[in-house]
Amino acid sequence: MSTLALTGGRILRPDLTVDRADVLVDQETGKIAEIGPDLADAADETMDATNSLITPGFVNGHCHVAMTLLRGYADDKPLDAWLSEDIWPAEAELTPEAIEAGAELGLLEMIRAGTTGFADMYFSMERVADAVERAGLRARLGHGVISVGKEHEAAREDAETGLAFAREYDGAAEGRIRTAFMPHSLTTVSTEIYEEYVPKARELDVPIHLHANETADEVTPIVDEHGVRPLAYARDLGLLEPQDFLAHGVHVDETEIELLAETDASVVHCPASNMKLASGMAPVQTLRDAGVTVGLGTDGAASNNDLSLLDEARDAAMVGKLAADDAAAVAADTVVELATTGSAEAIGLPAGRLEPGAPADLAVVDLTGAHLTPAHDLVSHLAYAAAASDVRHTICDGRVLMRDREVLTLDANDVRERATAEATALVERAEA
């Protein structure tokens, strides 16, 4: 019955007000027991939060975490060429060992950035799940199902792999791991596969997560082939249930925004990736105004190139204003919500709020940096000025994952060395 008190700091309340309070964590249940003044005496152990802001842990709503291995491997190319010329040839050489090493590197980076939960679509997901179990984060994981370029039977096998993973790993790591069925996108998975496997995923009662409306180029073929906009096609396939979440949602028209609002399916906005691949600007303010749940994701490190939700929040505010042609759009409070409650709701993980009874998933952000001085508005600082390196402590499910910048659940040097070796070997195989 161990309890931990975070003392001397300020906390970010669910309504985004900030006040001075200690936070008492019940490490047995993994939940916040109490928030209030002077909780040190009530705790078995204390952790210093002076000159710091205790925030909900950040939630990364869309990632391919093992792609850290390809960080900086190929930049400055549009999505299609980048995938076909660089990423897919390299990914064809991935081994389960490489994926586990890349995942650990990404988890290390996320813990160091105050991220406590994420959604991930990739391959060899049992290896990613193993890494998540050790690292201590919360995750919504799924095998990325692709049918393009495959015979129908091979595509069915891939979908079966996706279903089996979703079935077997849901609730793993003492409940920290949840799963989803993850068809890659509307253009890379056949109608037949959707028709057969969406009902099977519904039987498992897991959400469905896919890329949708990321580039203009992927909208046209769907309209040509099916005679409707992509999200109308998605709805016809049964893909827009309230628990489902779509990555990107850049090229959505008014009818599709309405459809998202009606169905309650969520969008995970990935501004850095959308900018870096010149995919476009998602209409985030319009989506929010329509009542659509919007989360925030980094996408893979190869198109970002980091996994910091604080960076992503700043990017979201910046590009959201350009998209709306309005400096008041996608304001500081909005992007802090996107990175916490927005993502948590979108991917269906129980996190994002600091209140008694909520999961103790939190980050403690050091406020003493010159770049965070003066302190007129701490929500503004989170949105526009704070960086991953300002995060002092990271706690997930009541467990301390990082203390004073030292990650406790992974050996940082070992993780970096293994990932470097796997990345080097991977690129050698791909270029052989």
Added chain:
Amino acid sequence: MSTLALTGGRILRPDLTVDRADVLVDQETGKIAEIGPDLADAADETMDATNSLITPGFVNGHCHVAMTLLRGYADDKPLDAWLSEDIWPAEAELTPEAIEAGAELGLLEMIRAGTTGFADMYFSMERVADAVERAGLRARLGHGVISVGKEHEAAREDAETGLAFAREYDGAAEGRIRTAFMPHSLTTVSTEIYEEYVPKARELDVPIHLHANETADEVTPIVDEHGVRPLAYARDLGLLEPQDFLAHGVHVDETEIELLAETDASVVHCPASNMKLASGMAPVQTLRDAGVTVGLGTDGAASNNDLSLLDEARDAAMVGKLAADDAAAVAADTVVELATTGSAEAIGLPAGRLEPGAPADLAVVDLTGAHLTPAHDLVSHLAYAAAASDVRHTICDGRVLMRDREVLTLDANDVRERATAEATALVERAEA
């Protein structure tokens, strides 16, 4: 005749290739004496650069450094409302002491971000110059001349202040401080003031720096009043000499890009500020393709909200691709150039290149972060993944300004405390 060797690291060459080499700094002359293997024995002192990349110090081409006092004070508003409702009323309450405290805070932040040179336009510039002298950076400083809302004689007085500062401070701080004549913009300074004072600035042989074509709203009145685009009007006023540099250049048409190329005047791109104020997207790739010298600036911290050139480089790449609708535009190597040689050339400071005989203005970037692993491409890492907090050491003019994250020329705690006190008092006066 003290010499300092940076040992065990890799260096970023002027052609943006990276190789292993030590750097020998002659602290007497402030210049790089030698670059090559095993220079430790040739030096009086060594500084560790293992697992690090030695880069040119970053150059911030456009700033209002004392505006750190207003960081996070007013966000999420368009330029006009933000200036008239929040920034100008607060600035009206600025004292020379407040400006010096804000400048020191900004200099502290810049040193910690590896910045060694910057251009600054503000008020009480003699106090900014004092802070620069102590902090040890290089700067191009000027008093911001404004005539809008003033009687002509008061505007002339302001211009005289600008001229006097440019005259008296050029070459201060052992030559690290250079000056410029800095009329605020084409719409906030009258034609009469330009006509009288541009020739006087030319007599002093200092560059002219102003804001230009930042928002669409500032183009229309110039076209209405003068019948030509803003940069044609600027040329007619004598403002586009090769040593002159314009901040922003967002809303420039083809004729204006051609004019910049012909006249050799430079543009300092401020992507974060342009996004945050929804001013628009500067056509950076088009400017570069036309042969225009482009630098990179943070603008003031109130519209950014940090002063890191690494953040700014990432922003420039991201929004540059959107502006060009091309993921290949404004590539990693381009933004690293913008942040180093581009800015140095634009603002006329002798920095930005690591080669023997060049000023020893450099930053040493730690490469061991999870977010900088693996190391496929270090130029990509500088552009897309490295953060201010990765900078270990900062050296300017041969002098060590920061060693192992400790700033040696300023007392960080003292600077933060003073700036906080001044910022709090300033806001109280403004809101009284």
